[in-house]
Amino acid sequence: MRIGIAGAGIAGLAVAWLLEDDHECVVLESRDRIGGHARSVPIWLNGKQVSIELGSQDISADVFPLHRRLLELLGYPGEQIRPIPASLSVRRSGAVEPFLVTPADGPTEHPRSTVLGPAWEALGCFLEHALDRYESGDDWDVPLADLVEPLPVPDDLKRDLLYARPASLFCCDIEQVKELSARVATHFYVAASGEARWQQLASGLESSAWALAAGSPRARIKTGAALRRRAAPANGSNWPTRRANGTRSTAWSWPFRRRRRATSSRRWRAPATCARRWPRSGPSGRPTRSTSIRSTCRRIRRTGRPATW
Structure with missing residues (x-):
């Protein structure tokens, strides 16, 4: 064929x-x-060649086991997969400073100052409700808007954080991501058992x-x-x-x-x-x-x- x-x-x-x-x-x-x-x-840094990622960056055997298996089938040795301490930074368009910088999930040589506050609380509320609905077997056809809109979160944080993050992952705009399956949009966050380990x-x-x-x-x-x-x-x-x-x-x-x-x-x-x-x-x-x-x-x-x- x-x-x-x-x-x-x-x-x-x-x-x-x-x-x-x-x-x-x-x-x-x-x-x-x-x-x-x-x-x-590829660039040279401190006498050795390293790769700078301009697009997709992080991988995880916990969150993406099929992708990790694909790398194994392609012949990538274990030393090619290096652990990284990951955190999330979110900045509004036109702003100089981020309104959210989450703590790193592991030790790092270059620690960053966290920025928490209302955005951190909104993200925690979102993930808590997403996990509850995931464990209760919420239907795959329930749109993301049905999960986000009832939350006691300011509208600007819903738009700039709770919708913007999955929109960036699935390469769509805010209005489109509202129609996305809530289970699909939150699977990235809540499906892995324990703390996800991130690698590059x-x-x-x-x-x-x-x-x-x-x-x-x-x-x-x-x-x-x-x-x-x-x-x-x-x-x-x-x-x-x-x-x-x-x-x-x-x-x-x-x-x-x-x-x-x-x-x-x-x-x-x-x-x-x-x-x-x-x-x-x-x-x-x-x-x-x-x-x-x-x-x-x-x-x-x-x-x-x-x-x-």
């Missing part, structure tokens, strides 16, 4: 990595790089995206290929798509996610044949970005890391 995957973030690349042995996978990414929200920049990937979280791409040699990864339209087939036989540069192709199946519910996903499937094969080089004869990605993936398979890491 020919499968089209929208997005070359870790989720999209993991789909291709899982399916490529049995299916022909094509990954379309609108940006000129893979990794999605994972972006790592020493080589940078973006390296896991490259490891997935390198481990999927038969999958095609095309950057700079934003989907502008996905047309429903008139005869039920194929799914024609139009990319941002105007070229067209068809796919057997398009997995994608619905925006309104993080608990739901839909997969539109229909048989088709490949209408176009993408060139390995551009009009000038120079390699395209996807050719560069394939070369980097081959280098990773040979050496275990990209040349820049």
Whole structure:
């Protein structure tokens, strides 16, 4: 089956990595790089190379056991997973100082001064009610607004903290996050047993995206290929798509996610044949970005890391 995957973030690349042995996978990414929200920049600090995370940062075997298992399957050794003392800082747009800085969950060489007060109390109230509803088996269809609005918390803290935090996690705006399943939005906080331990990937979280791409040699990864339209087939036989540069192709199946519910996903499937094969080089004869990605993936398979890491 020919499968089209929208997005070359870790989720999209993991789909291709899982399916490529049995299916022909094509990954379309609108940006000129893979990794999605994972972006790592290597720098030299005190005589050694470290990675600075500009996007997604923290991982946890307690909160995200499947992601930790994925790293193990990709061959990351245990010393690549380093513990970090984590705290939460929240600052309003335009403000210089944060209105909330929570205590770190472990010893740190560079302690930060905490900022607690009303925001800390509001967060505690929110988590207490979220845990009660989680343990009582609250329905997955109950929206987050039904949990937040009855709380005795000022409206500005509801907006700037209780809604803003899950909105940042699920990449949506405040109005959209109100419709999100309350169990989904609070699972991040209350599902782990005991205190969650937080870690970072020493080589940078973006390296896991490259490891997935390198481990999927038969999958095609095309950057700079934003989907502008996905047309429903008139005869039920194929799914024609139009990319941002105007070229067209068809796919057997398009997995994608619905925006309104993080608990739901839909997969539109229909048989088709490949209408176009993408060139390995551009009009000038120079390699395209996807050719560069394939070369980097081959280098990773040979050496275990990209040349820049």
